[in-house]
Amino acid sequence: MTSTVWTDDILDVEDWKEQRALQKGQLDAIRRSRQFGTKFCISRNGQLVALNEPALLKLEQEVAINLNRLNQKIAELEEMPAADFMLNDAPAQKPHFK
Numbered sequence: 001m002t003s004t005v006w007t008d009d010i011l012d013v014e015d016w017k018e019q020r021a022l023q024k025g026q027l028d029a030i031r032r033s034r035q036f037g038t039k040f041c042i043s044r045n046g047q048l049v050a051l052n053e054p055a056l057l058k059l060e061q062e063v064a065i066n067l068n069r070l071n072q073k074i075a076e077l078e079e080m081p082a083a084d085f086m087l088n089d090a091p092a093q094k095p096h097f098k
Contacts (some may be wrong), residue, residue, distance in 0.1 A: 013077040020070040023063055030060045 011019075033040040034057070039050040042059075051059060 013074060016070060016074045016077065020067065020074060023067045023070060027060065027063045027067060030056060030063060034060070 030040055034053065039052055040056050040059070041048055041050050043049070
């Protein structure tokens with residue numbers, strides 16, 4: 001069985017925007033949890049973990065750093081000429097049957 005290795009180079013700008021939207025949602029949820037003094041639950045190694053203030057602040061900082069990285073990557077891709085990252089979706093020539 002062959003496995004595909006997913007790397008950052010195969011993602012297009014829409015994939016990056018999707019990742020950014022997920023990070024924005026997570027950051028918003030973390031901030032609301034801190035605002036209202038509730039715990040924030042995540043899954044680590046298949047176990048549900050409820051984070052409180054010190055761990056939550058660290059996670060918030062990590063998510064904010066990743067969000068900044070995603071914003072930079074999206075800006076880089078959007079500055080590139082469209083032809084550099086668009087697929088050639090033109091259909092191949094139709095076969096000629098006799």
